[in-house]
Every structure is written in structure tokens, then in C-alpha cells.
Amino acid sequence: MSILVEDCPRCGTQKIAFDVRGANCCGFIEAFNGGKIPEYEVYCVCRECHQTTIYICDSKDRGRDLSKIDWNMAFFQLTDMADIKRTVTPADLDVGEPPEFLPQNINDAFEEGAKCLAIGCFNAAGTMFRLCLDYATKDLLPDSSEEPNQKIRRSLGLRMKWLFDNNRLPEALRDLAECVKDDGNDGAHEGVLDKITAEDLEEFTYLLLERLYTEPQRLAEAKARREERKRSRP
Numbered sequence: 364m365s366i367l368v369e370d371c372p373r374c375g376t377q378k379i380a381f382d383v384r385g386a387n388c389c390g391f392i393e394a395f396n397g398g399k400i401p402e403y404e405v406y407c408v409c410r411e412c413h414q415t416t417i418y419i420c421d422s423k424d425r426g427r428d429l430s431k432i433d434w435n436m437a438f439f440q441l442t443d444m445a446d447i448k449r450t451v452t453p454a455d456l457d458v459g460e461p462p463e464f465l466p467q468n469i470n471d472a473f474e475e476g477a478k479c480l481a482i483g484c485f486n487a488a489g490t491m492f493r494l495c496l497d498y499a500t501k502d503l504l505p506d507s508s509e510e511p512n513q514k515i516r517r518s519l520g521l522r523m524k525w526l527f528d529n530n531r532l533p534e535a536l537r538d539l540a541e542c543v544k545d546d547g548n549d550g551a552h553e554g555v556l557d558k559i560t561a562e563d564l565e566e567f568t569y570l571l572l573e574r575l576y577t578e579p580q581r582l583a584e585a586k587a588r589r590e591e592r593k594r595s596r597p
């Protein structure tokens with residue numbers, strides 16, 4: 364049985380032996396010379412807590428396929444064969460990408476919301492998507508000397524209703540905005556968002572941000588390309 368000695372991220376025991384149970388080639392990364400280096404995920408069980416950690420590794424000898432080794436019969440340590448890079452974490456989960464061309468603060472908030480959603484932190488996800496909507500809709504309000512009043516300005520739900528009523532948000536999205544209004548500030552304050560509500564909120568946020576930022580930018584780029592073609596015409 365091959366072993367690995369590492370700190371266990373599951374139980375916190377330091378310098379503990381793990382049994383190496385198997386390796387899987389999970390993909391390839393580009394080398395400097397343009398070649399492809401296989402990357403492996405190695406399944407290791409802690410002898411203290413008996414829980415599993417997956418380590419991402421490269422083969423020390425490029426020609427050697429770690430997934431073909433019978434680790435139960437091996438007499439060497441994992442580190443004799445492989446360079447350990449890191450463990451697999453929830454950050455490796457597939458998460459939704461934000462729409463293109465968002466301002467940096469909205470882009471960051473969306474990415475954080477999508478990560479929270481992927482690991483089942485629905486209230487945290489909801490808070491981040493609402494923050495995106497908050498940033499995006501504040502910019503659409505008229506000068507503070509004009510309508511609407513402060514109460515409407517401060518509340519995301521009321522502000523969005525006002526923006527729809529005054530044609531400053533696309534009417535086609537009004538029905539989908541229910542997920543924002545109904546859950547009001549509850550998501551942030553009472554901790555009641557479930558998976559479906561958080562997903563509704565993510566979808567609505569995505570569509571609204573796409574309308575507000577992505578589409579205008581795409582149109583501007585298409586227009587610029589057309590101008591360019593016009594200029595190069597003989």
C-alpha cells in the first residue's frame with residue numbers, strides 16, 4: 364500500500380499518513396514548450412479520521428501514467444512518483460459565469476454569489492445577487508432632487524418597481540423580478556432563501572445585467588465593426 368504523509372484538511376491532524384487508493388487522469392495542462400502535461404487527481408484516505416481528500420498531482424516522470432499504477436501493491440510513497448500541487452476544494456465546482464462587460468464591482472459580486480450557490484450557501488448567494496442588482500439599479504435613478512422619494516430609493520424592491528413603472532428597466536423582465544420583490548430583504552435578514560429561490564434570483568440577475576451592460580456593449584462593438592467595413596470599402 365502506497366502512502367502519503369501530509370496535514371489532513373478534514374480532521375486537522377498534522378503530518379499524518381494517508382493510504383493512496385487510486386489515481387485518475389483528469390485532464391492536461393499546457394507546458395511552456397507547448398506540450399501537454401497530464402494532471403491527476405489522487406484519492407487518499409487519512410489514517411486518523413478515515414475521510415478522503417483528493418490531491419491534484421503531476422507525474423514526476425512525464426512518461427509514467429499514474430492512473431495505471433496498482434497503488435494497493437506499491438511500495439513507494441506518493442511523493443516518489445508525483446508532485447503534489449493542491450487539494451480539490453469547493454472552489455473546483457462548476458459555477459455560473461457572469462455576463463460579459465460588467466463593471467468590476469458587479470462582476471466580483473456575481474462571481475461570489477455563484478460560488479456561494481454552488482456550495483449550497485443560498486442566503487449568502489442571495490445577498491450577493493441582490494448586491495449586484497443594488498449596484499446596477501442605483502445608477503438608473505434620476506438625480507436625488509427628483510422623484511422617487513428616499514424610501515423608494517433605499518429599498519431594492521421598491522426601487523425596482525419604480526424603475527419598471529417608469530420604463531427604466533425592460534418590461535419583459537418584470538415578471539421575473541418577482542423573486543426580488545417577494546423575498547424583499549428577507550434573504551439578507553431572516554435566512555430563509557431556499558435553493559430554488561436563490562437560483563431564480565441568479566437567473567434574473569444574469570438576465571438583467573446582460574440587458575444593462577452586455578447587450579449595449581455588443582451593439583457598440585458591432586457598430587464599430589460596421590464603420591470599419593464601411594471605411595475599408597473601395
Ligand SMILES: [Zn+2]
Pocket residue numbers: 371372373374375376409410411412413414
Ligand atoms: Zn484526517
